[in-house]
Every structure is written in C-alpha cells, then in structure tokens.
Amino acid sequence: MDSALQGLKEHQKSKDEIIEELRAEIQDCSIRKKRADILLKGLSAEKQKWIVCTRMLASKYTTVTGDVLLSAGYITLIGGFSQRFRNRLLQKWAKALTEEGF
Numbered sequence: 142m143d144s145a146l147q148g149l150k151e152h153q154k155s156k157d158e159i160i161e162e163l164r165a166e167i168q169d170c171s172i173r174k175k176r177a178d179i180l181l182k183g184l185s186a187e188k189q190k191w192i193v194c195t196r197m198l199a200s201k202y203t204t205v206t207g208d209v210l211l212s213a214g215y216i217t218l219i220g221g222f223s224q225r226f227r228n229r230l231l232q233k234w235a236k237a238l239t240e241e242g243f
Contacts, residue, residue, distance in 0.1 A: 207243030
C-alpha cells in the first residue's frame with residue numbers, strides 16, 4: 142500500500158511539474174502576444190506614414206521636369222539681368238510650363 146501511495150505521489154509530483162511548466166509557457170506566450178500587438182500597431186502607423194509619403198512624392202514627381210527646366214533657366218539668368226526682370230521672366234516660364242503640362 143505504501144509503495145502504491147508513493148507511486149501516486151511521484152506521479153502527482155511529475156504532473157504538478159508539467160502544470161508549472163505549462164503555466165510558465167502560457168505566461169511567456171502572453172508576454173510575446175502583447176509585444177507582437179504593440180509591434181503590429183507600430184507597423185500599422187508606419188504603413189500609414191509611408192502611404193502619405195508615397196502620395197506626396199507622386200505629386201512631386203509629376204512636376205520634376207518643369208522644376209528642373211525652371212531651375213536651369215533661372216540659374217542661366219542669375220547674373221545678367223535685374224531681379225525684377227528675372228522674376229517676370231520666371232513667372233512667364235512657370236505659366237508656360239503649366240499650360241504645357243510640365
């Protein structure tokens with residue numbers, strides 16, 4: 142009888158150890174899940190930021206050719222003409238480029 146009782150106690154002890162291991166694993170998984178949730182929320186915000194940046198860059202990309210043309214023309218005129226004349230010319234160029242779709 143004592144040996145049967147001793148066997149049951151050892152069996153219960155091994156099962157209690159398994160239960161404790163499982164509880165520790167549950168706790169570990171819970172911590173991992175919380176960290177994963179935080180990471181996903183952060184990545185979601187980052188995704189939104191990239192979407193906005195992409196839209197902004199796309200709108201800028203459509204005008205880059207005209208911007209380069211205006212810049213090159215303006216640099217050419219920096220030294221030879223008065224500021225007033227350069228400003229008027231720059232406005233005319235900008236209008237012309239806008240009308241042409243640049």
